[in-house]
Amino acid sequence: MSSVAGPTARSRSDVRPSRALRRPPGATGAVEGAVEGAVVRRGAAQAPPELVSRRLRSRTWRAANSWWLAIPAVGLPWLSFLYMGLRARRVRWVLAAIAYLLAFVGAGTTIGLGLVGSELLIVLGALVGTGAWGLGLMHSVMANSTWLRIKAAFTGEPVVEAVPAPAPVGPAAPADPVAALQERLRDVVRTANRAGGRLPDGAVPAVREIEDVLRPLLAHVAKRGADVEELHNLEAIVTEYLPGALEHYLDLPEDYALTNRGPNGATPAEELVNQLGLLVEGSRDLQRAVYDQDARKLSVQGRFLDAKFRRSDLDL
Known part of the structure; x- marks a missing residue:
């Protein structure tokens, strides 16, 4: 049975999905897991749930970490999705970046051919480019909430919010x-x-x-x-x-x-x-x-x- 037990333990860790923010028995502060299934598969540290929750409730923190929406607003949605996909290790965001980049390259090529040929190609290229920009901007706004939840789980990032006033003396709130x-x-x-x-x-x-x-x-x-x-x-x-x-x-x-x-x-x-x-x-x-x-x-x-x-x- 020793020949079976070793591979079994290794295979189980490969097959079973990791539990997000799982607390080991007897511990109250340390947490492990994955956010959106793509953050900590290589052992990246995870923020405690109370810190994640506090970040997501902070309007200042959410605004400060939504700066990337300016990138698709100026016509570069492929760059923003490439940044998010690599940062969060999300393949579908990287694929979206490639798709938007190909759309803009195709639009630019079509417009270039139209300058030496038909005006119809110029109009077609402009429509493709404008459509890709609008779709990329809308896609970015929709993806922002997911990105904020992922980013809130990263450790080492201070919470950008005002220092709260001292709490009144009373029963201590539960740590959990x-x-x-x-x-x-x-x-x-x-x-x-x-x-x-x-x-x-x-x-x-x-x-x-x-x-x-x-x-x-x-x-x-x-x-x-x-x-x-x-x-x-x-x-x-x-x-x-x-x-x-x-x-x-x-x-x-x-x-x-x-x-x-x-x-x-x-x-x-x-x-x-x-x-x-x-x-x-x-x-x-x-x-x-x-x-x-x-x-x-x-x-x-x-x-x-x-x-x-x-x-x-x-x-x-």
């Missing part, structure tokens, strides 16, 4: 970001329960349904470690979307919220119930995505074991 989200979710549910008399019918049950979905999901993520994308989506629902909807509604006078109809014909009360329904659906979609991802990892392991230990491989 997932534990902080669990506590924040409990606070939001308590707020909804206390304000139940002011909230419209169906609002409090919807909040509790969101809790029923997210509470076990947060426990699951806390047990096996959250990657950057999961943490970002959970944080958005628990700390922004859900409490924001409740706070905006409770800021309104009760009579106004129940009777006044906006431009879309709905009252604020109806708007709140509708938004909570969307958050229920979004929470279930997120829960399903997290569990599906873990199920795929199990399936990969099963295929590996089936290929490794089938009878033909064990026959000596």
Whole structure:
């Protein structure tokens, strides 16, 4: 069995996908993993989840690291995607850079031929060049959010934001970001329960349904470690979307919220119930995505074991 155990250990590390931001047992500060499947495959260091989250929440940091959008704006989208693809080790961004470069070369060649030939070629070349520029600019704007999430996971980059004011003396916040989200979710549910008399019918049950979905999901993520994308989506629902909807509604006078109809014909009360329904659906979609991802990892392991230990491989 010694001849089988050695290759098995090596093959398993090659086959099994790495778990993003996995925390080793007993450690609270060190994190390992991959962001978007392409950042740390060669052992690059990974920023802690709380630092990644703080960077993504900082508007100053996001603006400072979106400077590359000026490159496609001046007509060089191929250069920006080449930079991002090499920096993040993303093959599809490198391929996009090659495609945009070929489009601009083709447009320039067509215009050059048109100068000594037909004006139609000049128009065609200008259309191709303009189209490639517009498509590249739109593609860059769409890719920026992914690029920021990847770049936020790089270590050694200071957070560009104002120094926060000293926090008031009180109970220390949980160091674990997932534990902080669990506590924040409990606070939001308590707020909804206390304000139940002011909230419209169906609002409090919807909040509790969101809790029923997210509470076990947060426990699951806390047990096996959250990657950057999961943490970002959970944080958005628990700390922004859900409490924001409740706070905006409770800021309104009760009579106004129940009777006044906006431009879309709905009252604020109806708007709140509708938004909570969307958050229920979004929470279930997120829960399903997290569990599906873990199920795929199990399936990969099963295929590996089936290929490794089938009878033909064990026959000596």
